[in-house]
Amino acid sequence: MPSDKGRRQRKLWLLWTTTSIALIGALVYLMTEGENKQFFMPGPMSDGHHQIGIACESCHRDPLAGRTVLQQACIDCHGEERRKPFDSHPRSKFRDPRNADRLESINALECTTCHVEHQPEITGANGLTQPVDFCVHCHADIGTDRPSHRGMDFASCADAGCHNFHNNRALYTDFLLKHLHEPDLLERRTLPAREFASMLEELPDYPLSDHPRRQLSAADADNDRQPSLDAGALADWAQTAHARSGVNCSGCHAAPDDQGEKSAWNDHPGVQACAGCHQLELTRFERGKHGMRLAAGLTPMTPAQARLPMRENADHLQLTCTSCHTAHRFDVRHAAVEACLGCHTDRHSLAYKQSAHYRAWRRELAGEAASGSGVSCAGCHMPRVEHDINEWSSRIMVEHNQNATLSPNEKMLRPVCLHCHGLGFSLNALADRDLIERNFDGTPRVDVRSMEMAETDLKRASQEAASAR
Amino acid sequence: MHTLQKSLIALGIFASMAGLSGVIATDSAMDQPSITPKAMADALHLVMDSDRTIYTRKIVNRLVKKDKVITASEHFEDDKALVLPAQMFRFGSELVAQRAESMPEVNFSYSLQSLWPVNRQNAPKTDVEKAGLKFVAENKGKNYYGEEKLGGVNYFTAVYADTAVAPVCVSCHNGHKDSPRRDFKLGDVMGGVVIRIPLDS
Numbered sequence: 001m002p003s004d005k006g007r008r009q010r011k012l013w014l015l016w017t018t019t020s021i022a023l024i025g026a027l028v029y030l031m032t033e034g035e036n037k038q039f040f041m042p043g044p045m046s047d048g049h050h051q052i053g054i055a056c057e058s059c060h061r062d063p064l065a066g067r068t069v070l071q072q073a074c075i076d077c078h079g080e081e082r083r084k085p086f087d088s089h090p091r092s093k094f095r096d097p098r099n100a101d102r103l104e105s106i107n108a109l110e111c112t113t114c115h116v117e118h119q120p121e122i123t124g125a126n127g128l129t130q131p132v133d134f135c136v137h138c139h140a141d142i143g144t145d146r147p148s149h150r151g152m153d154f155a156s157c158a159d160a161g162c163h164n165f166h167n168n169r170a171l172y173t174d175f176l177l178k179h180l181h182e183p184d185l186l187e188r189r190t191l192p193a194r195e196f197a198s199m200l201e202e203l204p205d206y207p208l209s210d211h212p213r214r215q216l217s218a219a220d221a222d223n224d225r226q227p228s229l230d231a232g233a234l235a236d237w238a239q240t241a242h243a244r245s246g247v248n249c250s251g252c253h254a255a256p257d258d259q260g261e262k263s264a265w266n267d268h269p270g271v272q273a274c275a276g277c278h279q280l281e282l283t284r285f286e287r288g289k290h291g292m293r294l295a296a297g298l299t300p301m302t303p304a305q306a307r308l309p310m311r312e313n314a315d316h317l318q319l320t321c322t323s324c325h326t327a328h329r330f331d332v333r334h335a336a337v338e339a340c341l342g343c344h345t346d347r348h349s350l351a352y353k354q355s356a357h358y359r360a361w362r363r364e365l366a367g368e369a370a371s372g373s374g375v376s377c378a379g380c381h382m383p384r385v386e387h388d389i390n391e392w393s394s395r396i397m398v399e400h401n402q403n404a405t406l407s408p409n410e411k412m413l414r415p416v417c418l419h420c421h422g423l424g425f426s427l428n429a430l431a432d433r434d435l436i437e438r439n440f441d442g443t444p445r446v447d448v449r450s451m452e453m454a455e456t457d458l459k460r461a462s463q464e465a466a467s468a469r
Numbered sequence: 470m471h472t473l474q475k476s477l478i479a480l481g482i483f484a485s486m487a488g489l490s491g492v493i494a495t496d497s498a499m500d501q502p503s504i505t506p507k508a509m510a511d512a513l514h515l516v517m518d519s520d521r522t523i524y525t526r527k528i529v530n531r532l533v534k535k536d537k538v539i540t541a542s543e544h545f546e547d548d549k550a551l552v553l554p555a556q557m558f559r560f561g562s563e564l565v566a567q568r569a570e571s572m573p574e575v576n577f578s579y580s581l582q583s584l585w586p587v588n589r590q591n592a593p594k595t596d597v598e599k600a601g602l603k604f605v606a607e608n609k610g611k612n613y614y615g616e617e618k619l620g621g622v623n624y625f626t627a628v629y630a631d632t633a634v635a636p637v638c639v640s641c642h643n644g645h646k647d648s649p650r651r652d653f654k655l656g657d658v659m660g661g662v663v664i665r666i667p668l669d670s
Contacts, residue, residue, distance in 0.1 A: 090567070092564075095566055097622065098578075098663075098665075141589075145589040172544065173646075174543070457646070458646065461646030461647070465644075465646070468652070
């Protein structure tokens with residue numbers, strides 16, 4: 001006969017076992033079936049990913065899979081930015097056996113070596129979680145190789161105007177030398193023109209058979225299924241590039257399916273209707289903070305979810321294509337300035353309308369200056385860049401991922417600043433945080449040494465070449 | 470039966486089976502076509518070297534020096550120019566490494582190095598690389614073969630001389646501001662191609 005103590009112990013064991021099984025079961029259920037898995041989140045998300053924190057499976061696609069799956073998740077979203085325009089430190093370089101010793105110092109094969117998520121206390125600019133002097137692992141003898149770099153602190157390698165681990169070709173020495181002594185403001189100041197309507201026939205994914213190119217007027221509108229449609233919307237549409245390119249009401253409201261048949265009329269077509277012709281724009285939009293929630297299968301981003309200062313009255317807005325472009329009118333000029341300022345209230349944004357950039361924009365809108373000479377919010381943050389359509393052709397399009405050139409901000413040099421400004425001035429301006437907050441109203445008070453170092457290096461090389469002769 | 474006899478018989482049977490399996494394995498291996506690491510490295514180098522020579526002579530040298538219709542530049546994208554022969558070689562090497570990652574049975578790597586590299590990252594690092602580059606520079610027409618252990622893996626490493634086959638090779642290296650040597654002549658050994666093949670399965 002078990003004693004009272006024994007019975008009590010047995011009950012306690014039974015209670016412990018039952019509770020443990022229930023707890024484990026609950027956790028397994030939450031992990032596999034639960035909609036909100038934030039319970040398992042080891043720490044707050046970084047600024048880059050916080051919007052999709054609820055969509056754990058965006059990165060953790062298989063809880064039992066190893067780091068390869070996690071790495072692939074990084075590549076699927078960031079791979080293209082990593083490869084283009086140039087990848088200075090490709091994975092293949094570190095897989096080369098001759099660099100095996102370097103891999104032992106720093107595992108450069110995996111993104112998470114330098115960018116660990118859920119660790120806000122060690123996360124710095126650009127999502128970097130490595131100490132900023134990480135270049136020392138492989139370039140400890142740079143002072144010997146490049147006398148101009150002797151004595152420099154490795155913590156300064158990634159300073160403004162210097163090096164970018166992922167694309168170190170952007171500011172190579174010869175490029176700096178080529179742009180020596182340029183004026184602050186170039187004589188010719190124009191942004192590249194967009195290419196889309198002019199090359200519809202060359203775009204392999206554009207459904208030209210669904211929308212034969214021809215000028216449409218209000219009389220051609222095929223909105224017969226919605227006779228109550230207000231005349232304002234119709235008039236707006238008739239003024240757009242859509243009407244000029246033969247894209248009728250049904251093109252968006254009853255977008256053709258894969259077989260070219262019109263689908264059921266939809267009063268409020270979503271982003272997929274736009275994607276029928278503008279897939280590349282949507283893909284880029286979904287890579288940035290405006291659209292990344294859509295890419296993760298979540299509801300659209302709202303300003304209320306942002307970590308940057310936003311207008312309170314914009315909290316409820318949902319970010320889709322029409323948030324900026326507006327339906328029917330699709331006014332790209334509205335999308336380029338007023339749409340941005342309808343939400344953003346940080347100091348840089350609020351200072352825009354006092355800046356020389358805005359004055360140039362007003363002159364363009366008033367027809368007093370050439371097309372492309374104005375500087376809108378989008379002109380800088382959604383630059384017009386040459387984007388590869390495939391291996392053989394490209395087109396100049398608006399980069400709808402406004403984060404692509406934001407950080408480090410030297411990424412803006414080539415696609416943005418250098419269309420109007422000299423390189424030396426641009427480097428200094430981008431390094432001057434105060435000037436950035438004033439939306440570049442004034443002149444830079446920071447002096448980046450890159451140009452000077454390149455010039456010194458050129459003199460050194462010229463002397464060496466002369467003595468070799 | 471005596472215990473010793475039983476043990477000897479068991480040992481005999483075991484030895485016989487082991488011998489038989491060895492013969493079968495050898496026969497089986499002999500049935501498979503095989504290639505030595507050296508022959509494989511030599512074949513790879515022949516392809517690489519021929520492609521690069523053709524690019525240098527029939528594209529770069531012809532269009533830049535002879536016909537003068539385009540330039541070749543290290544900064545080919547900014548300068549809207551032809552890719553330099555050495556860059557073409559490197560890009561190929563990187564693409565091979567990238568594509569081979571998903572082909573576990575294809576396992577080799579190659580690089581272009583020099584005792585006088587324009588980019589210091591392309592100077593020899595390992596002892597075999599250093600010895601190999603020195604050997605091919607001092608023994609024109611000969612290759613260097615060695616073995617080395619890197620990252621816990623044994624490799625067969627072959628080094629082949631990289632020779633200035635066209636005037637553009639010489640003019641570019643002698644004129645480059647980062648070049649540590651500026652007296653190259655046509656036909657000089659400027660560096661070497663290093664091919665590595667893992668010896669461990």
